[in-house]
Amino acid sequence: MSDGPKTESKISIRGVTKTFGVRDANLGRRSEFTAVSEIDLEVRAGEFLTLVGPSGCGKSTLLDLVAGLTAPAAGEILLDGKPITGPGLDRGIVFQQYALFPWRTAQGNIEFGLEAKKIPKRERKERAREFLDLVGLTGFEDRYPHELSGGMRQRVAIARSLAFDPEVLLMDEPFAALDAQTRESLQEELLKIWETTGKTVIFITHGIDEAVYLGQRVAIMTSRPGRIKEIVDVEFDSRDGDLRAHPKFGEYRHHIWTRLRDEVAAAQAIEREAVGSVG
Amino acid sequence: MADVTLAKNSTTLEKERSVAEATRAEVAGTPDPVAPALAAVSGPPLALVAGLTVWRGVRSLLAIAIFLAVWETLPRTGVVDRVFLPPFSEVLTALKDLAVSGQLWENTQASLVRSLAGFGISLALAIPLGLVLGWYKPVAEFLNPLLEVFRNTAALALLPVFVLILGLGETSKISIVVYACAWPILLNTIAGVKGVDPLLIKSARSLGLPAHRLFQKVILPAAVPTIFTGIRLAGAYSILILVAAEMVGAKAGLGFLINDSQFNFRIPDMYAGIVAISVIGLAFNALLLRLERRFSTWRTTQ
Numbered sequence A: 001m002s003d004g005p006k007t008e009s010k011i012s013i014r015g016v017t018k019t020f021g022v023r024d025a026n027l028g029r030r031s032e033f034t035a036v037s038e039i040d041l042e043v044r045a046g047e048f049l050t051l052v053g054p055s056g057c058g059k060s061t062l063l064d065l066v067a068g069l070t071a072p073a074a075g076e077i078l079l080d081g082k083p084i085t086g087p088g089l090d091r092g093i094v095f096q097q098y099a100l101f102p103w104r105t106a107q108g109n110i111e112f113g114l115e116a117k118k119i120p121k122r123e124r125k126e127r128a129r130e131f132l133d134l135v136g137l138t139g140f141e142d143r144y145p146h147e148l149s150g151g152m153r154q155r156v157a158i159a160r161s162l163a164f165d166p167e168v169l170l171m172d173e174p175f176a177a178l179d180a181q182t183r184e185s186l187q188e189e190l191l192k193i194w195e196t197t198g199k200t201v202i203f204i205t206h207g208i209d210e211a212v213y214l215g216q217r218v219a220i221m222t223s224r225p226g227r228i229k230e231i232v233d234v235e236f237d238s239r240d241g242d243l244r245a246h247p248k249f250g251e252y253r254h255h256i257w258t259r260l261r262d263e264v265a266a267a268q269a270i271e272r273e274a275v276g277s278v279g
Numbered sequence B: 001m002a003d004v005t006l007a008k009n010s011t012t013l014e015k016e017r018s019v020a021e022a023t024r025a026e027v028a029g030t031p032d033p034v035a036p037a038l039a040a041v042s043g044p045p046l047a048l049v050a051g052l053t054v055w056r057g058v059r060s061l062l063a064i065a066i067f068l069a070v071w072e073t074l075p076r077t078g079v080v081d082r083v084f085l086p087p088f089s090e091v092l093t094a095l096k097d098l099a100v101s102g103q104l105w106e107n108t109q110a111s112l113v114r115s116l117a118g119f120g121i122s123l124a125l126a127i128p129l130g131l132v133l134g135w136y137k138p139v140a141e142f143l144n145p146l147l148e149v150f151r152n153t154a155a156l157a158l159l160p161v162f163v164l165i166l167g168l169g170e171t172s173k174i175s176i177v178v179y180a181c182a183w184p185i186l187l188n189t190i191a192g193v194k195g196v197d198p199l200l201i202k203s204a205r206s207l208g209l210p211a212h213r214l215f216q217k218v219i220l221p222a223a224v225p226t227i228f229t230g231i232r233l234a235g236a237y238s239i240l241i242l243v244a245a246e247m248v249g250a251k252a253g254l255g256f257l258i259n260d261s262q263f264n265f266r267i268p269d270m271y272a273g274i275v276a277i278s279v280i281g282l283a284f285n286a287l288l289l290r291l292e293r294r295f296s297t298w299r300t301t302q
Helices: A059-067 A106-116 A121-134 A150-163 A180-197 A208-214 A247-278 B010-028 B034-042 B046-076 B088-101 B103-135 B137-151 B155-166 B170-194 B198-205 B211-246 B254-263 B267-295
Strands: A009-023 A030-044 A048-052 A074-079 A091-094 A168-172 A200-205 A217-221 A228-233
Touching (some): A030 A074, A048 A208, A059 A168, A091 A150, A106 A121, A106 B211, A180 A208, A208 A247, A228 A247, B046 B088, B103 B137, B103 B170, B103 B211, B170 B211, B198 B211, B254 B267
Antiparallel strands (some): A009 A074
16 A cells, blocks of 8 residues: 655646536436546656556546546646646547547658647658657558557557657557557557656556556556545566566455455446346 | 667567558558569469450450440341431441531530539538538537438429529529539538547547647548548539439530430430430549549548
């Protein structure tokens, strides 16, 4: 357990609740749906924080809130001490489904964020190349997304989010759609990129192994409405070699798995109830 | 950090690369241009390869050739009355005579001016309107029932109304073309805008793009292929509807030429007019198809 970081926070999530109005099909009236409830989370500058939780617990909602795509119903989110009022180029998002623009080449996709930042054309081109190199796709600049494999698409998406130099990288299950081998190599590369760029990363996943492998801290969320149940500090004496074979890796993994088990059961009960009321 | 190049898990990356190569080859669809050349080197004689290429060209036109041959033969052998269906060669002669006398060009020009004017005006009206209707969902929901009513009313059923209000001149003819062309463009534009992947919009919004930039950089390019489907349909309608309109009280145009030839029993001229119409229709469609391909190459696997 961690008692709140003493170092300065990059992102402070304080008492954040998000509700959605939904129309109840059976009763024909509107009701409130609480996605996340009273979330408190401090993310340190330059930290790699992973967020695990059962499906439907509001992980993505929390990410949308930090991205500024939606506003909280209660509480506040601060970035460098200033409240987040909307989306901005200080945060970059990487989605599970890549979200590449299919009419733009790999290069064009990476330039997209640079255009939004109003960077001159020449510089855009150079920077896009640089970041294609960084993610190992030199020579693929003229490929359209449909000409690339899933792993390569996600590399382009990561390059796109890094190229406009955001301070925070928000990643929403970015490797969930990839095969195991590609996923592992991308995880490894992501860590290297994080180490060299020093970005603050919030990484959502439903994979416990992935959470332990990548995160300096793992935040466990409860089932709906999502709350932060526990924050686990992940510390290894050395990250060299096969980290997954490290005895401490198994310990962390087991601890998180145990904490999550009850939540997954609760989430499934909620799902069953929802399906039951529809049918 | 720019100069950082990271060591890659090379096997995985290689695998990904080969997958991408395979995808690309599949996507290209057409056979690899290098393949015939390689085949020529390693196996079948060059003559065979050349023969195959010619055969492919011939095959694509074979159905038309057979149709024209039947057209030529049936009247000549007396199976059908050659007064009502002259052989194709006679129709070609009539077409040549019409071309020499200048009548063909005069009528084609009259038709093309009307078609293109109507087509152009409907583009200018329907695309912006469709973009607005697709973007503001409440407006689209409100207007949709009315749009369905008009869309399902055959344009030609409204021709008498257009003539009644706008008279027999150019205005009513161009107007009916505008009307007929506007529907496929409008409906496809609305569908194109509505069909943009919400994730792409979310992704662009997360970069803090203001609404007008979002529209220009995401909505519009994403909708272009669907809009083009509508444009191509409208291209076909612009000729279809016009010919019918020209059969009612026109003094020039290919529709007029066809109808007038029939009245005056110049049957080969009538068929010549019909052939001219189909050639123009084909050419217009081919042109729009090329434009469509050019604007939506990225859509191949979607």
